[in-house]
Amino acid sequence: MATELLTSSLLPVPHGFATRAGGVSEGAFASLNLGFSTGDERARVEENLRRFAAAAGAPLGALCRVSQVHGDRVLEARAEEGSDGLRPTEGEADGLWTQAPGTWVAVGTADCVPVLLVDPDGQRVAAVHSGWRGTDAEISVRAVELLVARGARPERLLAAVGPAIQRCCYEVSDELGQRFAARFGDEVVSRDAARPHLDLSRAVRLSLVRAGLKAGHVDVLQACTACEPGRFFSHRRDAGRTGRHLSYVLHRF
Numbered sequence: 001m002a003t004e005l006l007t008s009s010l011l012p013v014p015h016g017f018a019t020r021a022g023g024v025s026e027g028a029f030a031s032l033n034l035g036f037s038t039g040d041e042r043a044r045v046e047e048n049l050r051r052f053a054a055a056a057g058a059p060l061g062a063l064c065r066v067s068q069v070h071g072d073r074v075l076e077a078r079a080e081e082g083s084d085g086l087r088p089t090e091g092e093a094d095g096l097w098t099q100a101p102g103t104w105v106a107v108g109t110a111d112c113v114p115v116l117l118v119d120p121d122g123q124r125v126a127a128v129h130s131g132w133r134g135t136d137a138e139i140s141v142r143a144v145e146l147l148v149a150r151g152a153r154p155e156r157l158l159a160a161v162g163p164a165i166q167r168c169c170y171e172v173s174d175e176l177g178q179r180f181a182a183r184f185g186d187e188v189v190s191r192d193a194a195r196p197h198l199d200l201s202r203a204v205r206l207s208l209v210r211a212g213l214k215a216g217h218v219d220v221l222q223a224c225t226a227c228e229p230g231r232f233f234s235h236r237r238d239a240g241r242t243g244r245h246l247s248y249v250l251h252r253f
């Protein structure tokens, strides 16, 4: 099966949200597991990354990642000369942005929300990992602030919010439900079931709109990672033993 990259028609640069399709990993990691810290065999993840780069049409040596820690730190990825192989991560953070032509930035997820941002005027791109902690800390807004600090106008920014665990499957504690309702409004929490269900993607979208993005400039992909075991890894559904997707955006204007 070929590598499958989901895209948003809103973003004017190459980008994609990977699915499970097209890799060489087996079992719980079948097949396109792109995360090393999962228990999968390293050689398989490396082959998966080569296939991912081929599908993205970008050199593996220009791929920038971070060691994700569920915080709100966003780093700049700079161009690096002459490396063909996979670069070490840029450090501990949950977002990356770049203004270096040919560089691509990616974040890993398995239920958490991947967010891609594009500043079409300043020609800058960013990728953000936003789980419940990152969403609570509004890491997407931190990324917007970094772009605005370099001259971007928020109303010109474009965002794509990728596949994540959706409201249907994301049961949370009463405490967390209340916390998110207070912060983002009742619309991000459903209380039809015994315990609250949280709509993280919607909270991220609200964050971005509050930060000044136009509502029409935030595309939310509706796929639920927990609902589609054949297509997505899901940390919640698979009780932690699962792979990671990468979501990337390439600096090519």
Ligand SMILES: [Zn+2]
Pocket: 165, 166, 167, 168, 169, 170, 224, 225, 226, 227
């Ligand atoms: Zn679901």
